[in-house]
Amino acid sequence: MTNTEEPWTATAFGLEISGSFPAPGLQDQVSPDCSGPARRVVLRMETSERLDRALVEADATSLYDREMAGARFRILWTQTGGFLLEHDHYGRFWVSAEGSQIGCVPRELDDWRWQRFLVGQVLPLAALLQGLEPLHASAVAIDGRAILCMGASGSGKTSTALHMASAGADLMTDDVAAIEVEGEDVVVHPGAPLTSLNATELDRLGRELPGGPLRPLGAEEGEIRLAVPALRCSSAPVGGVYVLTRRDEADHLTVEPLAGSWTAVLLGATFNAYAQRPGRLISQLDVCTRLAEAVPLWRVEAPPGSGAADVAHAILQRASGGA
Amino acid sequence: MRLPSHVAHRRLADETVLLNLESGMYHGLDGVGSDFLQALEAHKTVDAAAAALAHTYGVTGERVRGDMLKFCEGMKQRGLLVLDDDEH
Numbered sequence: 001m002t003n004t005e006e007p008w009t010a011t012a013f014g015l016e017i018s019g020s021f022p023a024p025g026l027q028d029q030v031s032p033d034c035s036g037p038a039r040r041v042v043l044r045m046e047t048s049e050r051l052d053r054a055l056v057e058a059d060a061t062s063l064y065d066r067e068m069a070g071a072r073f074r075i076l077w078t079q080t081g082g083f084l085l086e087h088d089h090y091g092r093f094w095v096s097a098e099g100s101q102i103g104c105v106p107r108e109l110d111d112w113r114w115q116r117f118l119v120g121q122v123l124p125l126a127a128l129l130q131g132l133e134p135l136h137a138s139a140v141a142i143d144g145r146a147i148l149c150m151g152a153s154g155s156g157k158t159s160t161a162l163h164m165a166s167a168g169a170d171l172m173t174d175d176v177a178a179i180e181v182e183g184e185d186v187v188v189h190p191g192a193p194l195t196s197l198n199a200t201e202l203d204r205l206g207r208e209l210p211g212g213p214l215r216p217l218g219a220e221e222g223e224i225r226l227a228v229p230a231l232r233c234s235s236a237p238v239g240g241v242y243v244l245t246r247r248d249e250a251d252h253l254t255v256e257p258l259a260g261s262w263t264a265v266l267l268g269a270t271f272n273a274y275a276q277r278p279g280r281l282i283s284q285l286d287v288c289t290r291l292a293e294a295v296p297l298w299r300v301e302a303p304p305g306s307g308a309a310d311v312a313h314a315i316l317q318r319a320s321g322g323a
Numbered sequence: 324m325r326l327p328s329h330v331a332h333r334r335l336a337d338e339t340v341l342l343n344l345e346s347g348m349y350h351g352l353d354g355v356g357s358d359f360l361q362a363l364e365a366h367k368t369v370d371a372a373a374a375a376l377a378h379t380y381g382v383t384g385e386r387v388r389g390d391m392l393k394f395c396e397g398m399k400q401r402g403l404l405v406l407d408d409d410e411h
Contacts, residue, residue, distance in 0.1 A: 261351055262335065263338060264351070267340070267349055278329075281331075281342055281344055281347060282331050282344070285333055285340060285342050286333070289333045292335050293335055
């Protein structure tokens with residue numbers, strides 16, 4: 001893979017992203033309506049040798065080193081060299097210390113496949129280094145206010161957000177929401193116009209959203225990678241946070257104010273492995289505290305058998321002030 | 324008693340989050356723990372903090388003091404509180 005394609009510029013996670021290699025879906029998020037963010041990041045294809053020169057492993061601190069589903073994912077960091085993210089399945093990615101440059105050395109895979117990692121891990125890190133707070137959340141906007149869906153992996157964040165979009169909300173982001181404090185508000189920035197769904201859920205959605213059909217890019221591990229036709233292109237203040245949970249004992253779907261610790265929910269949704277510097281940790285704490293202060297937090301408890309469409313309907317009803 | 328310089332904290336309603344900047348670890352306090360911490364920060368010593376809270380809670384100072392000492396020990400073990408040399 002080389003930097004031979006026509007250069008493109010896109011926006012995602014509060015960043016203006018430029019690249020010169022094919023990035024299906026990601027490079028399509030170009031809208032003249034988007035207010036030009038001051039934060040820029042340049043993506044480039046690199047060689048492993050160049051990455052090694054940028055970040056000498058012997059001097060690096062290991063921030064994260066986990067083996068999941070037979071693949072090792074580790075993050076190395078040096079003060080001057082920045083971050084190196086290495087994933088057995090997807091490749092090696094360098095992010096400069098200030099988050100303005102990304103070097104990619106992907107595995108020999110289809111573009112959409114390795115770019116799942118680029119969109120899900122690498123770009124959020126660049127956003128974080130440029131002052132935004134990425135959270136594991138999907139988001140839609142209704143009446144100019146963003147609704148964040150949080151929850152554990154598999155809790156239905158994506159399918160719920162897509163069903164809300166199907167019902168008329170503006171899809172803002174899937175799986176990663178870049179947020180920041182702006183005056184009295186906590187705002188969320190649109191993400192990349194990409195998502196992943198299993199075939200059953202895709203069929204339930206009718207394979208399209210009001211803005212057009214969901215365009216399949218490929219399939220992996222039972223999920224179909226999809227380009228989303230239309231994403232809201234401007235940021236929106238967060239109007240509510242909904243934490244999705246499944247409970248076997250529940251006999252009906254409930255949306256109740258979140259009782260107990262907001263800490264575990266909000267801080268648990270941050271990209272904590274990167275948050276090593278004191279200033280960054282305090283900023284993370286401040287953003288989460290502000291979110292908890294300014295925005296109602298809800299727990300959605302869904303019984304077995306209730307689908308994402310039901311959950312989406314219940315959230316939309318609550319968000320619009322219904323019972 | 325005081326918080327070390329590497330510990331930041333934020334209180335929201337009945338919960339306080341403490342952040343250990345050296346370890347990157349977050350710790351949570353419930354409402355009572357939050358009150359204890361707030362009183363310790365304001366009054367500096369366990370005796371003074373316990374007396375102030377006893378008045379607020381409407382219980383004896385001795386009872387609050389016993390609970391507060393246990394709280395302080397737990398915080399100290401986690402590196403979230405230090406005992407000043409001049410306090411016993």
